[in-house]
Amino acid sequence: MNEITLEQKQRAEKAIIEKQKEISFGLREWPIETILQKFGNGGDVDSDCELFIPDYQRDYKWDNRIASRFIESILLSLPIPYIYIADNFNEDPELDARIEIIDGSQRIRAIYYFVNNQLSLSELKELTELEGFLFKDLPAGRQRRFLRESLRIMELKSDDPDYKRDLFERINSGIKVLIPMEQRKGSESATSSFYLQVIEPCSKDPLFRELAPLSSNRRSNEDYAELVLRFFGYGERLEEYNSNVRKFLDQYFNDMANQPHNEEEIQKRKNKFNTVMQFVKQYFPYGFKKTATAKSTSRTFFESIALGVYFAIQENRNSTDGLITDNIIEWFNSDEYREVVTSDAANNTSKLKARINFVKDKLLGQ
Structure with a gap:
């Protein structure tokens, strides 16, 4: 030297x-x-x-x-x-x-x-x-x-x-503390068919990533897998949610990992996810983003749109036919929707349900 x-x-x-x-x-x-x-x-x-x-x-x-x-x-x-x-x-x-x-x-x-x-x-x-x-x-x-x-x-x-x-x-450049989804990925539950055949492939789906862009930091934090887990967790157990996101998702993730899943069940879940993605692609001009120029997707916007569409289809006899789509851009840009969706707050139950039900009700014409 x-x-x-x-x-x-x-x-x-x-x-x-x-x-x-x-x-x-x-x-x-x-x-x-x-x-x-x-x-x-x-x-x-x-x-x-x-x-x-x-x-x-x-x-x-x-x-x-x-x-x-x-x-x-x-x-x-x-x-x-x-x-x-x-x-x-x-x-x-x-x-x-x-x-x-x-x-x-x-x-x-x-x-x-x-x-x-x-x-x-x-x-x-x-x-x-x-x-x-x-x-x-x-x-x-x-x-x-x-x-x-x-x-x-x-x-x-x-x-x-x-x-x-x-x-x-x-x-913020000290030792990086693992966030919940990173911890789940490193757990035994991540070796389950639920994770390997449902969560992981859905999180890597090109259309999903197109509709829900994330910053490089959030991508590295496994946020795509986090969003997918929220989609299935809230979609299947919303009534059990008690305002503690981490505990709720951990419980759901571990429960699913410990249950046997045959190919038909796995494909059924993936089809539900794909149906929502296709619907959002066709009718929501910004995808899951809050504006056309937004570079990253807010979790509250994703939850309100993805779960709102999911429950609307479910209540519409598992069909997208007849859902009200001609006024989406109007209510999406309204002060009423922005007020209900922009506060992630403590993710309390009422706020989560309010932003999901807002989208669901609009699509059902209620």
Whole structure:
């Protein structure tokens, strides 16, 4: 290995100093109430809220246990890691100075869902007396104290998008924790005929992937298999769903893996999936996407469309004939549909059923 020269060392030191000058941070502390005010109605990048979630951020992935433990930490005044944000400069005065969440969207969304009574506390470690509590169940004084709790905010004072994405990647580049579908894929249940002959081939179906594009990160997270599992799980056991996505899907996946499946049953499931894909291809102009230009598919849009179509066909005597299709684009772009489908929240039962039934009822003309 060649020895580093004095000139190289000087150039390296100069580069460090110059880069340090380009990147500046400011430290803030905001009470939760202020954060929620800035977050608006869910931090949608396309809304007018001040604090928003950028497109490169992940979907909400925390299950009820993780979110509840985080809320418990706040109630106990335990240290919370920094939330990283960035100022956004925009020539449009209406959009200037909005704040982009670089790291911390899962935490902020958990707080948002809790304060809006969409998260019921469960599997707590210390405050077991709060099992089943919603925010509204806390005494009024405790609610006020919770909203006054401050979170530490680190603000990147640069509008360079490369810096923002680089910071996001650096913060999240530690050891990768396996997400649920990755864990299922590595389990014994993934050796079953249900997984190998139903979930896996459906997740790799070219038409499905055309209709439901995903980011490279979500593809690597086995999200195609996750969507397929949701399709069959909700399609066959929706009435058993109890607002805990992970437990519900784990139970369904393991049950299916432990049951014998003959070729006829396997083909029947695949035919149901293919029928829905063909119907969506023919009648939904954006596939499972929320807009024509969207580059990745939201789980809530997929669930509402795929399961709505599935149940509509089922109630229509397992036929697509006679389903109402001439007004799909009209109701799909309506405020009513967008309101019911854009909140993934805590995936509570009523919201899941509401977005599925909305599509089903429209197709059945109800």
